[in-house]
Amino acid sequence: MTRAPTLLAAKLLPHAIGPLHLRRPRLMDRLRAGLERRVTVILAGPGYGKTALLASFLRESGEDSVWYSLDASDRDPSVFFRYIVQGMTEHAPEFGERSQGLWETLRCRPQEAERMADVFVGDAEESLRGNIVLVLDGVQHLEGSESCVRALRRIVAHLPGSIHLVLAGRSLPEIGLKTMLAEGAATLIEGDDLLFTPEETGT
Numbered sequence: 001m002t003r004a005p006t007l008l009a010a011k012l013l014p015h016a017i018g019p020l021h022l023r024r025p026r027l028m029d030r031l032r033a034g035l036e037r038r039v040t041v042i043l044a045g046p047g048y049g050k051t052a053l054l055a056s057f058l059r060e061s062g063e064d065s066v067w068y069s070l071d072a073s074d075r076d077p078s079v080f081f082r083y084i085v086q087g088m089t090e091h092a093p094e095f096g097e098r099s100q101g102l103w104e105t106l107r108c109r110p111q112e113a114e115r116m117a118d119v120f121v122g123d124a125e126e127s128l129r130g131n132i133v134l135v136l137d138g139v140q141h142l143e144g145s146e147s148c149v150r151a152l153r154r155i156v157a158h159l160p161g162s163i164h165l166v167l168a169g170r171s172l173p174e175i176g177l178k179t180m181l182a183e184g185a186a187t188l189i190e191g192d193d194l195l196f197t198p199e200e201t202g203t
Contacts, residue, residue, distance in 0.1 A: 012087050014067040015055040015137070023060075024053065024200055027189070031057045034187035035133070038159050039180060042168040044191035050168045051137055053194070063133045064091055070138035070169075075145035077113040081120065084134070092127040113151035121158045128162040139169035149173040156180075 031053075034040040042050045058065045066087035074080050085096040098119055142148040153175045159165055167175075180186035 007086055011069045015051045017055050028057055035164050037185055037187055039186040040166045042189045043172055044194050045170055048191050048194040065133040067135045070141045072141055074141055077147045077151055080148050081116050095123050095127040098123055113147040114154050117151040117154040124160045124163055131162050133164045135166040137168045139167045140171040143173045
């Protein structure tokens with residue numbers, strides 16, 4: 001039997017905030033207000049400060065959170081789910097009991113990713129006693145995996161009220177963002193929103 005890939009602890013750690021980081025109250029207010037909706041999406045190119053903004057918000061707000069930094073290796077749905085389940089177990093140790101061992105099924109049959117999404121949602125509904133902010137940073141890396149995109153779309157569609165999902169990246173897989181925005185279920189922050197104002201830079 002193939003051994004489970006080793007999980008890298010650093011991928012589940014929030015971004016470190018440097019000493020010269022500037023506070024951005026207007027964006028903090030938008031992120032805080034966004035918690036009342038199901039999903040927050042931050043889309044911008046490299047260098048716009050998406051990751052630093054989110055890390056600063058989580059530290060300042062004190063919200064319980066799971067941070068997952070994605071890269072190309074996470075296009076494997078078994079890897080993707082093992083990371084988010086591991087992150088959740090740090091807040092609810094019993095989380096993922098039903099999904100133990102299912103990663104091997106996903107490795108052999110990635111088309112089962114939507115089933116795993118249903119199991120994940122069910123675990124969240126049963127295990128989480130408080131609210132969690134789940135951050136997927138670098139979500140553009142999932143675009144090359146049809147299985148992961150289908151699974152993410154299903155999670156978004158059935159997201160339990162205990163989870164607020166934050167998707168940050170250079171682009172976004174097709175998960176129905178326009179519909180969510182029209183329904184008032186999502187907050188969108190884009191590159192122009194992330195540009196510094198004169199008030200923020202003191203100029």
